[in-house]
Amino acid sequence: MGKKGKKVDGDKKAALQQKKDAKQEKAARKRLSKEQRNNLSTTVEDSEDVIGSSDQMDQVIHAYKNNDSKTSKINKPIIESLTTGYPLPRANATLEFGTDDKSKNKDQLYLFGGEYFDGVENIVLDELLRFDTQKNEWKQILTPEPRPPARCAHSCVFYKASLYVFGGELASSDQYHHYRDLWKFDLRTLMWTEIKAKNPPSARSGMGVIIWKHYMVVVGGFFEALRETKWYNDVHVFDLQSETWMDVLQSRLVVKPEPRSACNVALYGTDKIVVHGGFSKVKTSNAAAETKTHTDAWILHLSPILQQKPPTWERWMSSTKSITSNSPNGRAGMSSLSYKNRMVVFGGVVDHEELNHKVDSVFYNDLMVMDIERRKWFPLRIKKTGDGAPGGASENRRRRRKNDGDDEVGNDEEVNKERSDELSTVEEDDDSSSSDLEEEIAEDENNETQKNSGWDLSMLRSNMFAFVISDSKKIIASSVMALNETTNVPEAVQRQDPLPRINAATIVHGNMMYMLGGILEVGDREITLDDMWALDLRKRDQWECLWQGTMHKQVWRGAVHDDDDSYISTGVEDDSDEEDFLSDENGEYDEATDLDRKKSKRAGLRHEVTDLNEKYDLGDQNRTPANGESLADFYSRTSDYWNKIAAELIVGVDSELTNKELKRQGFICAKERYEELSPVLDRLAELGIGDVGVEDGKRKSKDAKKKDKKEKKKKSSKR
Structure with missing residues (x-):
């Protein structure tokens, strides 16, 4: 545990100031983003x-x-x-x-x-x-x-x-x-x-x-x-x-x-x-x-x-x-x-x-x-x-x-x-x-x-x-x-x-x-x-x-x-309080308080993530979209599961249901689940949490998805 009033050497003081500046800049970006969204006109004709x-x-x-x-x-x-x-x-x-x-x-x-x-x-x-x-x-x-x-x-x-x-x-x-x-x-x-x-x-x-x-x-x-x-x-x-x-x-x-x-x-x-x-x-x-x-x-x-x-x-x-x-x-x-x-x-x-x-x-x-x-x-x-x-x-x-x-x-x-x-x-x-x-x-x-x-x-x-x-x-x-x-x-x-x-x-x-x-x-x-x-x-x-x-x-x-x-064009809503870095004019800081606050914040985030996991059963990869996964990709990956659910929901027509009709009903079920979880996954993304409850290797990494997206842009390019 650090002692209150401990003096910081020159290099450490400079590092702390840089961190403080970075926090101020990030906070200003958030304010700017909010001002941008709040002040823009609401008429598309303009x-x-x-x-x-x-x-x-x-x-x-x-x-x-x-x-x-x-x-x-x-x-x-x-x-x-x-x-x-x-x-x-x-x-x-x-x-x-x-x-x-x-x-x-x-x-x-x-x-x-x-x-x-x-x-x-x-x-x-x-x-x-x-x-x-x-x-x-x-x-x-x-x-x-x-x-x-x-x-x-x-x-x-x-x-x-x-x-x-x-x-x-x-x-x-x-x-x-x-x-x-x-x-x-x-x-x-x-x-x-x-x-x-x-x-x-x-x-x-x-x-x-x-x-x-x-x-x-x-x-x-x-x-x-x-x-x-x-x-x-x-x-x-x-x-x-x-x-x-x-x-x-x-x-x-x-x-x-x-x-x-x-x-x-x-x-x-x-x-x-x-x-x-x-x-x-x-x-x-x-x-x-x-x-x-x-x-x-x-x-x-x-x-x-x-x-x-x-x-x-x-x-x-x-x-x-x-x-x-x-x-x-x-x-x-x-x-x-x-x-x-x-x-x-x-x-x-x-x-x-x-x-x-x-x-x-x-x-x-x-x-x-x-x-x-x-x-x-x-x-x-x-x-x-x-x-x-x-x-x-x-x-x-x-x-x-x-x-x-x-x-x-x-x-x-x-x-x-x-x-x-x-x-x-x-x-x-x-x-x-x-x-x-x-x-x-x-x-x-x-x-x-x-x-x-x-x-x-x-x-x-x-x-x-x-x-x-x-x-x-x-x-x-x-x-x-x-x-x-x-x-x-x-x-x-x-x-x-x-x-x-x-x-x-x-x-x-x-x-x-x-x-x-x-x-x-x-x-x-x-x-x-x-x-x-x-x-x-x-x-x-x-x-x-x-x-x-x-x-x-x-x-x-x-x-x-x-x-x-957070850059001003991301459109990400962030209403969290802008934290001030723990330093004062004399270059002193409370290392213990800083550590305690960080631990408390991490504990709160873990508790929130756990609650969301239990409430929405996010560990089931068949029922949970990957981070950034589109509706079409979600259904394509889990179509067998949703088609089976659709067949069970339609009583008395199992033998008469065509493959096309089955897929249509399965897609509707997947869409309902996708729309239900969209705000939940958005919140997890804001917390910096990636795909939840998915085993390693089951889904692509974010960088791999980004690579696939870039490749599609290249081959579709109209030049």
Whole structure:
């Protein structure tokens, strides 16, 4: 037992002060979190306060789901203003250029689909939005049936006044489904039509898609079911003139890339596609599957398609295990574009797996360009003010996503006729911009080292969340958020460049690149972005922020296991009293009292946990969800138990109950138990208690679950 009044030496005193400062900072964060939730507006229509408290989050979720009720009541297309001003947060959506034959406005973008996850619920979207780049204005297009169901990680291309949407996935809390359907949206009639052509590709998402002449070329992708996951390396070709899938099956003996999804694709020359990177799982000698982020590059020669023959593969860049700042190799979730006969990529993430499945992630917000002819990658830097061409930022901005090669084709007379107005201006700048790229590539080639632009967890935390100066207890701004001095309401900070991200929607049109949304992970917290940016790839003088987004107001409703800190965006309610560390101005402390209080607190927590265990029978793993386990995963793991319970509850129909009906009733029983225990498990999570009453090895560790979640994000990535 320590003696009262004992003097503390200098080193110990400094350590105590650091601990005190840490407690003050954590307490200030909690206060800031409460102020944020209490002061935010409660109207989802107010675009300044879209996402904040739990009530607001429910309103946002309602807004996401409200489209079905609106569209079910219409019998003709309706174009209306977007009530929120800008699209709500989303990732794995598609952004595509489109114009009809008669429209004078050649600068319109179409946003379709995507998904949003708040830690509890995953919402998949089916809304179609249109953006006027001249007016910086969004509108929503409501269409009657038929129309494509909600999806993400799909593809969308433009050809002759129509948008074509293929594949994708629907991933919600209680269902997971891959699509193989093909839809056409006519920009003249504003109506959807499903194209039911024979012999379509198998269901998939995360594939690479490019427009070449009047063909839509589909490469790779993945398919996931309850018991199997498949990656593809096949090639499928859809003739947009005859609206038929061509028979271009390749021999199994042909040398071709390994199966993968989420690869980067771009047009090269007049008849080639470059395919780089991607994600998959490979079987090892011990029968376990290991994740693989591909680093090789291939050329797909398209000219044989004109003779009704399969396109041919050529290895272009070999795989490498090295990860450098001069290359995006090793990254997943990048956005890729075709520009000036080169592949341009943005962002991405590199995951480093450590012991016990712990994953450390580094996110990026840089641009990289592949000089396809030289077979090398180089950073594409933003120039300092005055280095680029003079003039203000153009309002004619556009961007597109992984499958944007159709903007760069230029060898189909019909396609060129539709885009003659926009390309005539671009072609005037081709020589200068290409020369400019050459000079920059040469300069970067001479630089042996480049500054690594990655954001690790420490940098993400310090930039994404407000923090506290311990001495003054003053809350200061992060790089995305500051508090209004009058209202204490979080406000967005105008950034000079986009945040790091994966799975963003991007497009390039002419010289203009556009980017919207995506995902950024900060430890266990996942932030779905909704900001929008534009960049003139010819000038590259500055990023222009078209919409600063609402990431500074998002509340993460899921569990957080990465550390013990509470950041302002976690949305975790903590009404506990803010403890003062036991020290005084003279540097004295009562070691015994401190120890007694800690023992008392631990005893109280043990008593609370014991009571919860006994009351809710948490030791039964068949009846208790794992920490962070979704309803669908809970039922999948314990379906035999709940189906048996359901059969016993339904009296007199045991022999007549079909397997489908039995599963439905079993799911209802599991759902009731899941909803009953949700607040209990939330409380245990707040106390820092993991899975209760589960034997070692019966459930995945938190880090293993986090790893699985990251792998799913990679393979679904729409680039």
